[in-house]
Amino acid sequence: MTEVRRQLFIGGAWADAAHGATLPVDDPATGEIIAHVADAGPEDARLAEEAAVSAQPGWARTAPRARSEILRRAYELILERTDELARLMTSEMGKPLAEARGEAAYAAEFLRWFSEEAVRIDGGLGLLPDGRTRMLLSRRPVGPSLLITPWNFPLAMATRKIGPAVAAGCTTILKPAPQTPLSALALAGILQEAGLPDGVLNVVPTSRAQAVCEPLLRGGRIRKLSFTGSTAVGRLLLAQCAGTVVRTSMELGGNAPFIVFEDADLDAAVDGAMVAKMRNMGEACTAANRFFVHRSVAGAFGRRLAARMAALEVGPGTRDGVDVGPLIDAAGRAKVEELVDDAVERGARVLTGGRTPGGPGCFYPPTVLADVAPGSRLLETEIFGPVAAILTFDDEDEVLDRANDTPWGLVGYVFTQGLDRGLRVSEGLEVGMVGLNTGLVSDPAAPFGGVKQSGLGREGGRAGIEEFLEYQYVAVPVR
Structure with missing residues (x-):
């Protein structure tokens, strides 16, 4: 060229x-x-x-x-x-x-x-x-x-x-x-x-x-x-x-829910979470924003996801072996910092990440937060960064209500080994696209778009x- x-x-x-x-x-x-x-x-x-x-x-x-x-x-x-x-x-x-x-x-x-x-x-x-x-x-x-x-x-x-x-x-x-x-x-x-x-x-x-x-x-x-x-x-x-x-x-915009039921294959769910969250450093409208994990498996899921996120190499995208590059600019990084700080002040536990590194560039570490409290700002806006916010739920109706409680409706992710449940929850989500047991929905041959705002x-x-x-x-x- x-x-x-x-x-x-x-x-x-x-x-x-x-x-x-x-x-x-x-x-x-x-x-x-x-x-x-x-x-x-x-x-x-x-x-x-x-x-x-x-x-x-x-x-x-x-x-x-x-x-x-x-x-x-x-x-x-x-x-x-x-x-x-x-x-x-x-x-x-x-x-x-x-x-x-x-x-x-x-x-x-x-x-x-x-x-x-x-x-x-x-x-x-x-x-x-x-x-x-x-x-x-x-x-x-x-x-x-x-x-x-x-x-x-x-x-x-x-x-x-x-x-x-x-x-x-x-x-x-x-x-x-x-x-x-x-x-x-x-x-x-x-x-x-x-x-x-x-x-x-x-x-x-x-x-x-x-x-x-x-x-x-x-x-x-x-x-x-x-x-x-x-x-x-x-x-x-x-x-x-x-x-x-x-x-x-x-x-x-999007505010994608990522739902993990108690019968989900946790290895597949974590693999899917890494794709849905970390594609493009989380700077994607399809990025999983709110991780709703059944209470019985939330601890195991959080530990596994945190271990995978912590293992990612952060640095300039041109360097060999780098998994996570910088965010687009200082304003984008400042927004992520503010959202994480707000969640922590409200009681969220940091499982990995959460601290801005020193030095040049707009880098932010892959971060996993557990016990995120309702009302935290990162639940109500696109994070657009490498931050996974984990919440727990107890039953299907509850998680559908919470997942749909947003003006956005671009994409949702559902992990369960039950086909009936998977289809039922997919149909119940107010979104234009659903990843059922997958963290990737984008394909040139598929119609891409959302509902609501x-x-x-x-x-x-x-x-x-x-x-x-x-x-x-x-x-x-x-x-």
């Missing part, structure tokens, strides 16, 4: 921001600035909008097979450059190289999946019940789309949105998180190399999200918003979309491309 460009990508060309502004990109393992990237403003956003709107008619007419082959080629290029992309992600986001390589593979799979979905967009022809009219149904792209991605999975969240949009025939403007713009810019270069026409993808990193995004959403030419981020920001964006009735899909719509799977398609119905009289 050539050197990643640090400019805006608009209309197929690389350009500096209108007023020459740049934003710094830090390495969270050291605090050092690793790059300065063009910092888009409203003028740049208007240029990106114009490029996307101008390219839309031609891209919508492009043959599905042609769209498919571009995505397939981009999939292959990502796999060829996995190590380079992984190092880029690790440098700007902090995750260990092994996890970053896994993310590159995961990101590529979205492009492969939607390359296959591009040629399966269908319609229909049927006779209406009165027998006097034929119904001709076709699918067409929603239109120019604004895609807003988070910093925790900078490559995969971009391909999870770009893949279905491109497959459906939509042009796009991608606004990556300001902490991690390099992965998005690298992806733009790959898609351009794969043959994506000018204007179909435009990338505008910015430190002024509201100034860039709000005019686009209120202007009437952007017809779709796909956002991944916090529920608080999601509410603001929904309000901005209301005036022009922009179609939205939103993957928002965890979001609207789905990404991935067959549902993913539906978010970027509209129906058109043509009534044809029967002669």
Whole structure:
């Protein structure tokens, strides 16, 4: 891979921001600035909008097979450059190289999946019940789309949105998180190399999200918003979309329950807990937040989980053998510190971790807390860090009530050897996804998304491309 460009990508060309502004990109393992990237403003956003709107008619007419082959080629290029992309992600986001390589593979799979979905967009022809009219149904792209991605999975969240949009025939403007713009810019270069026409993808990193995004959403030419981020920001964006009735899909916050029943295989439950909690240092919307463990096995589960967490190696993601990299920034670490301190002040016992190390970087140790008291702040908000909070329960109805007592509903995890109970509890959880005896639910072929204040719509799977398609119905009289 050539050197990643640090400019805006608009209309197929690389350009500096209108007023020459740049934003710094830090390495969270050291605090050092690793790059300065063009910092888009409203003028740049208007240029990106114009490029996307101008390219839309031609891209919508492009043959599905042609769209498919571009995505397939981009999939292959990502796999060829996995190590380079992984190092880029690790440098700007902090995750260990092994996890970053896994993310590159995961990101590529979205492009492969939607390359296959591009040629399966269908319609229909049927006779209406009165027998006097034929119904001709076709699918067409929603239109120019604004895609807003988070910093925790900078490559995969971009391909999870770009893949279905491109497959459906939509042009796009991608606004990556300001902490991690390099992965998005690298992806733009790959898609351009794969043959994506000018204007179909435009990338505008910015430190002024509201100034860039709000005019686009209120202007009437952007017809779709796909956002991944916090529920608080999601509410603001929904309000901005209301005036022009922009179609939205939103993957928002989570507060995932992880339920371990008395009949669970504890080894499998601990393995699942390590995945559900420690993927991406706990900085994931799918991360297990509240561990509800049956009273009869809570002690054993806590000891085993604490031993596994304590054995993890913490350090810079580029170093061999490191399992846990830094958190994204000082503010993220301070939030975790405050949540743990609050729980301990309320009586929680620290089984491992709980103390911030000295030295540079935004590191926080894997931490397990037992006897977490109701009302502790970490039970009511996303921790977004490597902290497992264990609570006990006595019966199924009780744990379901407590697990559902949250405005969020993204994912839940259930461990039990009873199939009937597993299915019954899964159905009782107010979430969009359930991991039954597994700590990993994410897959490009599965619909990803939540209920309640965890979001609207789905990404991935067959549902993913539906978010970027509209129906058109043509009534044809029967002669």
